[in-house]
Amino acid sequence: MSDIATNLQVVRERVGAACAAVGRAPDEVRILAVSKTWPAAAVQAAAAAGQRAFGENYVQEALEKIAVIADPALEWHFIGPLQANKTRPVAEHFAWVHSVDRLRLAERLSAQRPDDAVPLQVCVQVNVSGEAQKSGCPPEQAAHLCRQVAALPRLRLRGLMAIPAPSDDPAAQRRPFAELRRLQAALRDDGLELDTLSMGMSGDLEAAVAEGATLVRIGTAIFGERTKP
């Protein structure tokens, strides 16, 4: 087995163990393989080991990889900060966008989504407490933004996404994930259909699964340490 296949197996086992620890079924949590900075060959090695969903952060890098690999069985998720002037290729070439944090992005993605494609699957990124970066909408604005996104014709609102600051302390890791879970529950009570909690990375996937993650975004634990930014 390649290193990537072995690593993927380890990640699947971590997800399985994290689910078992809190009484969840392992198929409640999808693994998104975050392939940013890694070449097409790395994606193909993971695909050969059964991985279907891949996450990318940089538009140009992703477009090149998607074109080279040209595998219709793969599902591409855009997870990085997105500039409004770069929405068109994302609307055209991705299945999901996890990083919608303002209406203008959502409106452009909806307008630019090709008519012959299924709606673009979208998560609203929320800046929960302790966030490492500035992107993400403030939690108190999430309900309003979710309603606006849900009303756009070519988008399908699926859930919420967050990138909390890294921490080695399991209790500290869980706090922002719990905050996102509570926010999702409140929005559902308000009538929004949200089936996805996109949270958890290589260092904190167990905490995220314990708090209800349905999709974990895993780069380093599958592909190795990134050297490029």
Ligand SMILES: *Cc1c(COP(=O)(O)O)cnc(C)c1O
């Ligand atoms: C890079 C990245 C990941 C993967 O992080 P690892 O720690 O390498 O698993 C997940 N989500 C987002 C938004 C990222 O930018």
